[in-house]
Amino acid sequence: MAPHRVGIIGFGKIAQDQHLPAIRANPDFELLAVSSQRGLSPEDAKYTFVDYREMLKLPDLDAVAICTPPQVRHDIAKQALQAGKSALLEKPPAATLSELEDLKRIASSARKTLFTAWHAQHNDGVDAAAKALQGQAIKRLLITWKEDVRQWHPGQQWIWQAGGFGIFDPGINALSILTRIAPQPIFIKQATLEFPANRDAPIAASLVFASGSVGEDLRAEFDWRQTGPQTWDIEIDTAAGQHLLLTKGAARLEFDGKVVVDETPAEYTGVYQQFDTLLKAGTSDVEDMPFRLVADAFMIGKRVPVEAFED
Amino acid sequence: MAPHRVGIIGFGKIAQDQHLPAIRANPDFELLAVSSQRGLSPEDAKYTFVDYREMLKLPDLDAVAICTPPQVRHDIAKQALQAGKSALLEKPPAATLSELEDLKRIASSARKTLFTAWHAQHNDGVDAAAKALQGQAIKRLLITWKEDVRQWHPGQQWIWQAGGFGIFDPGINALSILTRIAPQPIFIKQATLEFPANRDAPIAASLVFASGSVGEDLRAEFDWRQTGPQTWDIEIDTAAGQHLLLTKGAARLEFDGKVVVDETPAEYTGVYQQFDTLLKAGTSDVEDMPFRLVADAFMIGKRVPVEAFED
Structure with missing residues (x-):
């Protein structure tokens, strides 16, 4: 058994x-x-x-x-x-x-x-990026999380209702990676949320972050209107001049132009390995930072109405 | 000294x-x-x-x-x-x-x-209400927090910007009283936020709460368009049939129709008394529940556009 x-x-x-x-x-x-x-x-x-x-x-x-x-x-x-x-x-x-x-x-x-279970954290590029960034300062960050809502959420009406999170349903995956790899606490300073005329949840969001370093440029672009290839990328330049590129939702990591991780995504394998470890140890793992960032974005976000969207 | x-x-x-x-x-x-x-x-x-x-x-x-x-x-x-x-x-x-x-x-x-410093918690009705509600279940709650923004925030443009909180700037006072007196954790289940056409912060909000009791009816109405007398009331019926009425921002408490507290508000006297106690003890008091409820309301709230508002 x-x-x-x-x-x-x-x-x-x-x-x-x-x-x-x-x-x-x-x-x-x-x-x-x-x-x-x-x-x-x-x-x-x-x-x-x-x-x-x-x-x-x-x-x-x-x-x-x-x-x-x-x-x-x-x-x-x-x-x-x-x-x-x-x-x-x-x-x-x-x-x-x-x-x-x-x-x-x-x-x-x-x-x-x-x-x-923040499944996106279980891609192999996440730990490698966290390790590479330890003790560094991030000078430039660009998260690009763009996917086709029709492909990933067919007929899921709840995601479009108030409280359904909209584009933050996938966007929180990027934020869960960010909170894991960022060497300093990162805060949302500005947010623009695009609400389709016929929906009560945002279809796109632009975020500006700050960590307190002078001259930093930290941003995220989330969009559910992408067609064709999906984009789940995080690009980082450190103050020391290093360049990290996480792609394929962090399954692939390039460090200074060299591929250091390129694995088939096996997120839920990692999720259940961690659940097993927690159950055996009798401990909990409740990470609320990604969710708190989403609430922060809604609280300070400027709402911009955009064209109606039918799925 | x-x-x-x-x-x-x-x-x-x-x-x-x-x-x-x-x-x-x-x-x-x-x-x-x-x-x-x-x-x-x-x-x-x-x-x-x-x-x-x-x-x-x-x-x-x-x-x-x-x-x-x-x-x-x-x-x-x-x-x-x-x-x-x-x-x-x-x-x-x-x-x-x-x-x-x-x-x-x-x-x-x-x-x-x-x-x-949640100043509203320092009204004398708050402790008395918390004591009266201990061990009780709340069956009906109606928070009515209606004031004239032109009187309280003359020329304060930041409150109307994204991240300026709008009506939640006074509303959070009511929530800080609620978190102090509620005998069980209370959650926001639905929120409607009214945004004036020319503003990036809500001018009014309706909240529906839940604490998990069957048949409960827990609501709040916040509005900044009140003229004439201001209303800062919290009305509570317990499952045991008791009736509490906090008025004047909780400076006055009626219990089953009888006035049990009616003091001149001295909120900041209490704030600095508590600050003194904390400083002498070398301890902190960081209560984040009221702020978390505001973030929750923004995150799950349905945004409704209303008439432009000029102050």
Whole structure:
């Protein structure tokens, strides 16, 4: 029997494309159950539920991976932790920062593992970039995160609603890489958020950051209207004159023009390896910096109306 | 000589109307210096500066009260703490949550007092309401915070800019009372933010909260377009059938129709009493819940354009 019997709550695109294969490939996990409001389930799940509350009654269940839209994650995670189950939170980890703060408190008093799974951090270029930047000052930063929302979020209406995060749904991946590799704390100083006339969430965002160095130029450009090839790049010049280029969502790293990492992305393999480590150690890993930066961008962002967008 | 020699940074309306008289009235504080870009200073300040960095060089200065607009507070507080001065932050305590988080870290490593001065918490009705609500469940909450922006923020253009908070500048006072009196954690579930056509900050906001109780009805209405009498009320019904009414910004409390507190507001007297206690104990008091709720409201809020507003 595998050490961790896990249940998936919410069986949509991310659960099917990413969590399911990562769980199947990791011998430390056994897929015990799936809960899906539509009653979807893979054939290797021992149990299937329409109501996750029924799943939480399984005495053999050790942990759940919460892959629902973020609006309901706090409620579900709270009940899971209180039922004695550890919880992995897909990103963004909750609907609001206050909800995430509350889950930290609950996990700690329930003595269960709570894990904010920032999958983009598990690309091989991330650790290599963090190491290269240690002790350096960043002089120039350009994050370009541009993708085709029609390809990645087909028919997902919740992402366009107020609280659905819009372009920050992918953008938070870039921010989760940034908070991991930046050698100093980085703050959002200006943000412009483009809202389509028919939507309550932004389709694009421009961010200006500051870390406090004189003459720095730190920016991000997020856009969901990209067609053709997708762009998930982070370019950095250090004060010491080094140049880093992370591409393919940080699966590839060039350092001063030389390729030092170029791996096939295996983000969720890394996510479940880390979840295994946390579960075995009985500890939590709740990283709220990327989510806090998103809230900061919404709080200080200038809203600019743009053309209606139909998907 | 008073125990704490204090400097005021930013000598605008709130510093002149509130901080100055509270410092003068408290024998534990001596006003050593004032820094003001416009060179304003009261006659009892020993030193006057145009550049706060010059003030921070005063070896006798123990602490600063940072009364500038929030956009520059992080920079100033960081330099003050690093110069070995304790810092009081007017509300909102910074431009972003990430900046406040950074200041926490800096204060802790500098071993200096950092104090988020939520002045509204110092009304006498607040402690009385918190005590009355202990162990209770709130069934109905209605916060009504309606005031005339022309009266309270004459000519303050920064509050209307992106990042200027708009109606949340007074609204955060209500939220700081709520976080102090609520017997359970409270989350924002829905927010509607009204943006005047010519402004980048909201003039009104409606919030729906949840604490997890079945059948609860928890709301707030913030509006800056009030004329005539101002309204700063919080009405609460508990599940046990008790009724609380906080009015006059929590200076007055009725409990089941009976007036139990009715004091002249003396918010900043309380602020400086608490600052004195913290300075003497060498500890910090950084409460980020009210600020986090504001960020949550901006992040999940639905933006509604309304008529242009000229002040």
